[in-house]
Amino acid sequence: MTESADAKTVRAPNVLVMGVGSSGSRAVAAMTSLNPELDAVAIDTDTKVLEAIGMKNRIHVGATITRGLSSGGDVELGRQSIEKDSSNIRKQLRQVDLLVIVAGLGGGTGSGALPVITRIAREAGALVLTMVATPFKFEGAKINRIADEAIKRLRSHSDAIIRIENERLVDRSDADLPAEQAFARSHQVMMDGIFSISRLLTRNGVVGLDFACIHTMLRNCDGFCNFASADGAGDDRAKTVVETLLKHRLLNKGRMLEGAAGAVIGLTGGHDLRLSEIDDVMTQLQEKLPDEVWLNFGVAVDPAFEGRLSAIILVAEQWKEPLVDHNRQMGLSFNKNLNPGQGELLLETTGKGEFTNSDPTIHNNEDLDVPTYIRRDIKLPR
Known part of the structure; x- marks a missing residue:
């Protein structure tokens, strides 16, 4: 190519x-x-x-x-x-x-x-x-x-x-x-x-965290995802970030990490971001997470963050592999087929074609143009 x-x-x-x-x-x-x-x-x-x-x-x-x-x-x-x-x-x-x-x-x-x-x-x-x-x-x-x-x-x-x-x-x-x-x-x-x-998703990273990773997290989190962010500056910025996240109210002061089924951690720093700081943040957060947690992380470099460190964490309380992949982003398939004996029934919805901009057929607050299995969130067995 x-x-x-x-x-x-x-x-x-x-x-x-x-x-x-x-x-x-x-x-x-x-x-x-x-x-x-x-x-x-x-x-x-x-x-x-x-x-x-x-x-x-x-x-x-x-x-x-x-x-x-x-x-x-x-x-x-x-x-x-x-x-x-x-x-x-x-x-x-x-x-x-x-x-x-x-x-x-x-x-x-x-x-x-x-x-x-x-x-x-x-x-x-x-x-x-x-x-x-x-x-x-x-x-x-x-x-x-x-x-x-x-x-x-x-x-x-x-x-x-x-x-x-x-x-x-x-x-x-x-x-x-x-x-x-x-x-x-x-x-x-x-x-x-x-x-x-x-x-x-848009900055160059020294450790990749791409759209496919976010996609995997969101489609498997079984509906709800918790979020927290933290910022630190100066020599103790890594310590500040960790302490802020572990005390964050939206993470129930860190207790949500202990029972997390999945997590995405993203760090953003300037060109002065040190490997030791990445190691400190990730090590201390992983100590709070279960051993079997699905975890992915990324590090983005942004010149505007010189002297600073920012962290974001998305936490899934539950993790459920979907039977049906409703998402069609960028023509990519995210089913890695890790177990050759099992798989997903991939039912594609290609859209309405030339009727894309037509008003939907609504009855009882439901769009009848949408297939029933999607409209009523029915999981289809293989």
Whole structure:
């Protein structure tokens, strides 16, 4: 194969970050202000929110349903708004390999729209990582119930769901924390996670952590994936990173590592990153992980991180080999066939062809154009 042919065959994965609803849109807008190169889009029913965030790539949905206002906490209005403008969503997903959806749950647009968007993304063949912030307890039982129900629906079409529990991000010691800062914490966690994943997939690494690795992690984690990140600077940066991760609230102060079924660890540093620092971080984290854990790690070099060290860890609480590979990223097959006597039944969904941009046939909140085994998440035996 010639060099030109190789260049056509191998390409960097296309990652799109999609903010949905007012909370998700604001979070993604903050990300793009820090990293203008981030491929991102904001989606909401509220025209005031979309105008205020100042993003160029934004989609107003449900104009004839909410008339430019928010969905007012009505989940059904959020669902209808996305269904009505689903063709615009499909256009955004052309050539997307990994879709990262960012939203706050408990409201109408995020909770109602996300299950529809994840379904459309899976139909388009994208790997779907959903990153959602769940409500504080004081927001009320109804809001929390809406969030819980949304997560149940998201499981049908998300490859993995990262739950950022606002309640876990604060504790009694934060009682005097300004309300604005408390709510902003989940946005900061989302930004850290997306920037870290983006760096690992797009920067040259001294130890490879590629799209196939992330793909394997997400498709085997059985629905939920936990996330934490940490940064350190100076001579003790490796020690700082480890201590931060082992005390991280989103990892239940390190206890989630002890029962992890799978983990992806990514480190980013400058050209001054030493092998001894990589060894220190990986050794101490592996001491907390079970011996049989599925583990992969990568190291990316970024000149902007001179004098600094950043770490991200994705943790799967469960690990389940899927019978059916729903994902078709970049035409690659990730079934390594380690046991010649067993294998996966690879049923391909090639899309709708010339009908890709047609409105779906919806009945009882189900897209009848999607095969039943995918629509109802039925595992097919060989």
